[in-house]
Amino acid sequence: MGQILAARNESCTPPLLEVRDLFVAYRSQSGPVRAVRGISFQIHEGETVSLVGETGSGKSTVALALLGLLDHQVQSGEILLKGRGIQSLTGREWRRIRSREIGIVFQDTRSSLNPVITVRDHLVETIRTHQNLPKKEARARALELTQQVGLPEGAEKLYSFELSGGACQRAGIALALCNRPQLVIADEPTSAIDTAIQAQILNLLQRMKERCGLSLLLISHDLPLISQVSDRILVMYHGRVVESGLKEEVLVNPMHPYTRGLIECQPSLLHHRDSNPLAAIPGAIPGPGEEFAGCAFAPRCSRSEPRCTESSPAARALSRTHRVECIHADAGL
Numbered sequence: 001m002g003q004i005l006a007a008r009n010e011s012c013t014p015p016l017l018e019v020r021d022l023f024v025a026y027r028s029q030s031g032p033v034r035a036v037r038g039i040s041f042q043i044h045e046g047e048t049v050s051l052v053g054e055t056g057s058g059k060s061t062v063a064l065a066l067l068g069l070l071d072h073q074v075q076s077g078e079i080l081l082k083g084r085g086i087q088s089l090t091g092r093e094w095r096r097i098r099s100r101e102i103g104i105v106f107q108d109t110r111s112s113l114n115p116v117i118t119v120r121d122h123l124v125e126t127i128r129t130h131q132n133l134p135k136k137e138a139r140a141r142a143l144e145l146t147q148q149v150g151l152p153e154g155a156e157k158l159y160s161f162e163l164s165g166g167a168c169q170r171a172g173i174a175l176a177l178c179n180r181p182q183l184v185i186a187d188e189p190t191s192a193i194d195t196a197i198q199a200q201i202l203n204l205l206q207r208m209k210e211r212c213g214l215s216l217l218l219i220s221h222d223l224p225l226i227s228q229v230s231d232r233i234l235v236m237y238h239g240r241v242v243e244s245g246l247k248e249e250v251l252v253n254p255m256h257p258y259t260r261g262l263i264e265c266q267p268s269l270l271h272h273r274d275s276n277p278l279a280a281i282p283g284a285i286p287g288p289g290e291e292f293a294g295c296a297f298a299p300r301c302s303r304s305e306p307r308c309t310e311s312s313p314a315a316r317a318l319s320r321t322h323r324v325e326c327i328h329a330d331a332g333l
Contacts, residue, residue, distance in 0.1 A: 015042035015080075016043055016044055016047075016081070016082060016183060017066070019042070019077070019080075020040050020077055020079075021076070022038065022039050022062070022065065022077035022079065023038055023075040024036035024058075024061050024062075024065050024073050024075065025075050027073070028289070030289075033289035035058045035061040035288065036065070037239035038240065041234055045215055046214075047232065049216070049218070049231065050217075050218040050229075050233045050234065051217065051219045051236055052219075052233060052235055053262075056285050056288065057238060059187075060188070063217070063219055065079065065087075066102065066185060066217075067094075068087070068094040068097070068098070081101065081183075096130070099129075099176075099179045099181065100179045101181050101183065102181055102182075102184075103184040103185070104185050105176045105184065105185070105186040105187065105205070106187055107187045107189070107191055108191075110160050110163070110192070113160035113168065113172075114160075115160055115161055116159070117159070118157055118158060119157075119163070119171045120143070120146070123141075123142035123146070124142050126175055127141055127178050127179065130179045143156060145177065145178055146171075146174055148208065149171070149174045149204060149208065151167060155171075165192055165193040166193050166194070166200065169192075169193055170201070172189075173205060173208060177212060177214075180212060181214060182214055183214060183215045183217065184205075185217045186205055186216065186219065188221070189220075190220070191221075191222075198225060202225060202226070205218070205229070206228075222266075223263060223266055224266050227251055231246070232244065232245065233251070235256065235259045237296060238285065238286050238290075238296035239296075240325065241325075242256045242325045243323070243324045243325070245318075245323065246322070249321065253322075255324040255329045256297075256325065256326045256329070257326065261300075262281070265281055282300050283299055284300075286299075293310060294308050294313075313325045
């Protein structure tokens with residue numbers, strides 16, 4: 001699938017979403033704290049693009065920026081939806097785009113749902129806000145959606161606190177899809193639910209993506225999990241995309257030390273405490289707002305050398321689809 005989409009994208013098909021050199025900073029008493037540092041990427045129609053990295057790398061900030069939820073925190077850069085710049089839209093224009101063109105599945109859906117409104121009422125209210133439908137038709141659409149996402153019969157009449165974590169996520173997916181957006185952002189959609197349910201939720205997102213013909217931006221720190229559904233993977237560290245490429249390129253032939261570290265520290269049945277212990281990335285992710293003259297990963301990198309700390313490495317194109325920010329990229333790891 002990734003190879004097919006890559007070929008399609010090379011045929012000059014305009015991207016559904018394009019982010020160009022985006023910088024985002026939060027305000028603090030000591031001054032601006034940069035969370036996103038000049039990232040660029042594209043999402044084409046029908047693609048599943050995954051943004052991965054440790055907590056604090058800036059992934060969720062990217063999602064909020066794409067939804068226009070950061071007010072004046074976006075310092076510079078462009079966000080284009082179907083070729084139209086959207087970062088300077090009015091509040092009314094953003095309300096039309098959210099849910100209608102870009103849907104969102106939050107990390108913890110239970111906390112994003114109103115506890116005094118049933119799942120059905122949530123869906124009906126969201127549908128009627130964006131579509132001129134009578135209440136009866138909106139209710140029928142809401143029931144259809146709850147069935148499509150696998151909620152048990154009658155669950156649509158329940159409140160969020162009466163649902164399990166997995167059922168809440170299914171309700172959140174229904175809400176994200178109820179106005180038939182072209183792009184859905186799923187921000188850590190499996191982190192707040194049991195491990196046994198995570199694969200089910202991810203597979204549900206993939207099935208609904210295919211059924212509704214939409215694109216998916218999947219934000220996660222779990223590489224093995226997202227590898228099942230991704231077409232392309234963007235690896236994010238300290239506000240920058242340090243490696244990007246087709247799933248097969250990034251996972252089979254990782255060219256950035258951080259990507260390799262993320263892959264090696266994922267537990268599997270092959271690990272054993274004595275014979276094959278689980279690897280770990282040394283050190284800790286930089287603190288918010290910490291600045292570096294060179295590569296931010298250099299303090300944790302076993303291959304670091306003086307020039308790594310002198311200037312930030314430029315992105316190198318290893319193929320038409322594979323890019324990496326590392327001075328050792330040509331030599332391999």
